[in-house]
Amino acid sequence: MAQPANRPVFAPWDDPEEKPLIRFQNVTKRFGEFTAIDNITIDIFRREFFALLGPSGCGKTTLMRMLAGFETPTEGKILLDGVDLAPIPPNRRETNMMFQSYALFPHLSVWDNIAFGLKRSDMAKDKIPARVEEMLRLTRLEKFAKRKPHQISGGQRQRVALARSLAKAPKLLLLDEPLGALDKKLRQDTQFELMDIQEKTGTTFVIVTHDQEEAMTVASRVAVMNHGEMIQVDTPDRIYEHPKSVYVADFIGDVNIIEGTVDTLEGDKAAIVWAEGQPPINATVTESVTRGQKVHFAVRPEKVAIAATRPEGRANVIQGKVIDIAYLGNISTYKVEVAGGLMVKAQVANERRLSRRDITWEDEVWLSFTDTAGVVLLS
Template identity: 70%
Template sequence: MSIPVFAPWNDPQEKPLIRFKNVTKRFGDFVAIDDLTQDIYAQEFFALLGPSGCGKTTMMRMLAGFEKVTEGTIELAGQDIADVPPNQRAVNMMFQSYALFPHLSVYENIAFGLRRDKLAKDEIDTRVAEMLKLTRLEKFARRKPHQISGGQRQRVALARSLAKAPKLLLLDEPLGALDKKLRQDTQFELMDIQETTGTTFVIVTHDQEEAMTVASRVAVMDEGRIIQVATPDGIYEAPNSVYVADFIGDVNIIKGTAKAAGKDKYYVDWGVNQAPIVANSDRPFTEGQDCFLAIRPEKISITKDKPEEAENAVQGEVLDIAYLGNLSTYHVKLPDGQIIKAQTANTRRLSRRDITWEDKVWVRWTTTAGVLLEH
């Protein structure tokens, strides 16, 4: 039995949970969000990704009700939420600082919002017990925040945010305070919790690895606009611009001019005294049009011997080697001074390198390895 793919954004019958319609947000003369339209669906884990100041936190704060929209509308479950105060929205927000009450136990921190809603004691007990179990904190219920680890405090904040069963949970850089190893472990916990509860999560992050790990879709932002929205593999393998290609992962960008070489195939004139690159592209390019070829380092092979296939084979010299345990990245300097990064998987334990600094090497890639971009 095949498992149905979760992709409500591809179903024209599916109604979005959140709708940004031509939303602009200004702070004085500064435009933080610029005429933005975007749908987010129920049960999505949606990531807003971009550098500081790109508008991702402003989008989130407008959803939470902490900022007013200057122009346009935001709908939640079909309702315009402009005049709904933050405490009456079916939305909860988890901050980077976690904002736990230091004098209250883990149990009381999680119960806090439920008590304010004047729920009966047995209802509160049941709900808090569910949250403690969900976040694997049962043993720590009586401890104060300072008596538990950073990762556990993060889970308390998550449990408290989910206790009121919001339709939507907003996470603002939720893992920023954790060290790398714990952050990676917690990413998978977040995904499991999101899947278990079925709550829609919108996460703000500037960490592209985090966005690619947790999200069903990633929105890459810049200067108040969404540049591209796609699944993580879509963003990585088929970026729509040099900005997105460069922002997500490691990439080589080769600038040149395009010339037709057959159906959906182009020559790219690029380096001085270099044979043209051959690249497949379903995007049309006109004769002599400026273009950029984006190729991921892992799609480039590196050898000492000249490859039998001469297409897209270039000779250079090893300038630098970054050894990352599972991978090695070779920085190869071409005759015109351009640097190409090629990556190999270290599948075997080697006592010495086959390729080392200052070696003359060949780098090569296939016609389908790169993505040809206009800008």
């Protein structure tokens, strides 16, 4: 029986021959004394779904507005397909922007909203209906073509705005918190629709979001930003499993961060002293550390096992007391107080009904994890 061919890995950023679609070259943006973007250099490639992620005020929207042409860099250049964008006005750029508010015309039908930009473009009038129908099919809105925006749901309005943004086949689509107005379930469904549409059209998407889950779901790469800088740019799995700093580890998902000092080093194995009278944490190091160096050990709650009796054969075992339990349906998170008053979270899949749970509040428990479960961070 023939084996199915492996799906090719999409990673143009790893190919030195690949030319980027967008290039930020030492871009800085100041508003008076305030530096919103601080000397950023980054390449974004064709067909990427690139996420700018960070808290409010980190500079992600300013970066997007510079791509759209609503702001200009104070220093540096932004190139699209090798062309400097600085002299090109927003309406002449091969980019389009989809806003959180959708900005649909309430008096126009879905069909006319999608056709609006095309009617003002260079496209021949006789080709416009076919293009609109193509966009309706792509976004599964054929049945709603004659309706007005107020006659369709929030998720459908979001798809109309997306269809209108893609109708002119831009090289780059900018999405500013596009799912912010949707409820959680619809938001999750729409994330997968966005990914599907992006893949079908081959358009490069750049999305601004403060929602970590959203960025991790849709993006081929994520740029975690803070104070106008890109702290780490990487694939979602590497951002989550191999954060380069305490900030990234703490910002993405749930994490336990334990401060300590490197006591012994042997190859890539380190013993980290973290509390008086406690056995050291055995960890694997990827960066160069030295004996006596202060470090942070970051381990995700789902990588920490919890048991009522001391487990055997685990590299790290810590005793503690259950202070709190959060039941989230599919998982439960246990908040456990260990030596020095430190709170450590352990996450467990709920394979049993609650009535059969053998660990509850105030129980003495044992937490354990392997020596490769966490990462050792210097800052």
